[in-house]
Amino acid sequence: MTTIKPRVLLTNPIHFELQSSLASRCELLLAPDPGFATIRRLAADVDAIVVRAQLPPDLFDHTPRLRAVVRHGVGLDMIPVEAATARGIPVANLPGSNTQTVVEYCLAAMLHLRRGVATLDATLRSDGWAAARPLADGGRELAGGTCGIVGVGAIGARLATVCTALGMNVLGLTRRPASLPAGVQAVDKQGLFSRSDVVVLCCPLTEQTRGLVDAATVASMKPGALLVNVSRGPVIDTEAVLRALREGRLGGAALDVHDRQPLAGTEAVFDAPNVLLTPHVAGISDTSMRAMSEAAIATLFALLRGERPPNVVNAEVFSQDLLRPALMVPTGAPEPGHG
Structure with a gap:
């Protein structure tokens, strides 16, 4: 052939x-x-x-x-x-294939929201040393806090390892509790959201996870807690999250995924306080x-x-009989960039 x-x-x-x-x-x-x-x-x-x-x-x-x-x-x-x-x-x-990149994004987002390094930099440049230095007083360490991970697959498991190494307690919400890494405590949804200082969503979008983080769930979160979403936009009730941010009930949110993509720039998330917005790039490097x-x-x-x-x-x-016939295609790949 x-x-x-x-x-x-x-x-x-x-x-x-x-x-x-x-x-x-x-x-x-x-x-x-x-x-x-x-x-x-x-x-x-x-x-x-x-x-x-x-x-x-x-x-x-x-x-x-x-x-x-x-x-x-x-x-x-x-x-x-x-x-x-x-x-x-x-x-x-x-x-x-992108596990490590997503985990590093989550860590970067958590540090951004807790330490405000970008704000410190911008304030120092615009308003000077005296204005910037006191802002550090509001920063908080991740160590000693609790990270709740929704969806403890490859990404969630790797993130759990990183958080444990940082001195955090880790809670996990998963369909397969027996597969949780050592040191991760299996909890139900209510327990995870009410006990976590940081909640990271890295579950797939399914009919079971669509709208998982609704207004009642957001209301159950600890005052000042952080929410990081690298799952899909429809997993959260965006308006409920924004309302909690405006009212000061949440400490911040990192939203890499959104209800409708791409964002047009006019959405309400652009006016909400303490929000890190990125254009669905957690897995891209x-x-x-x-x-x-x-x-x-x-x-x-x-x-x-x-x-x-x-x-x-x-x-x-x-x-199945419907499987289409195979093709005789090349088996070897040329070196990248030489094609």
Whole structure:
């Protein structure tokens, strides 16, 4: 069988060196925008999609050639997995590929909110030493406090280790309490939110977690507590969080994910006090982008060859008659940047 170059769609760019490498091995399409109409049009005649944007819920009704979908990351809420399974299309994600980057973001956010280093810097520059130095009096150490982690998977477990090393007590809310790392106490939702000085949300968005942090939950949090959301925007009731910040009941919030993305700049979060806003970048660094892109390419070509990598999330498709024939595609990858 003659080796062919598959046709691959990127919903968004991947690491620039790995994107060049991928382009040497396939016919590469890069969506000019992540709109549903654009993705539907481009996906109609491709063999594979690398996903970094929300896919239309009906996409797989219009992709007769599609053989593989790879999430460039971990969260699967961007992909209608059940619809893919019904069409015999394997879907894979990249568990663990950005764990360290997200954990470092959480730590940076916690330190930012507790120590106000950026505010100290800005005040020193604008108003001088005498104005800036007293601001440090309001800072608080993380050590001795309690961090509550909602969703103790790869990210939550690594974060728990870091927090323990900093001298924090760690509580965990998870569906699998037996899998909690040593030193992490399993608690229910009420116990976690009422006892934690810092709550970090790193759970997936599901029907069970949508609206998990509602007004009553926010009201149960300790006065001055922090909330860090690296999960998904709809996991929290944003207005309830903003109201608690305005009333001084919460000490601060770091929001990397939002109800609607991208933010337009006019949303109420921009006027709330003690909020760190970032544009869904907790899992993005040069290091993690390279790792995710390498893993996405390797997984993509494995699926196209008809192989079953361990990170396939709907492995049942391999026992279905709907699974589309494998392609004879290259097995070796050129060096990044040499494609």
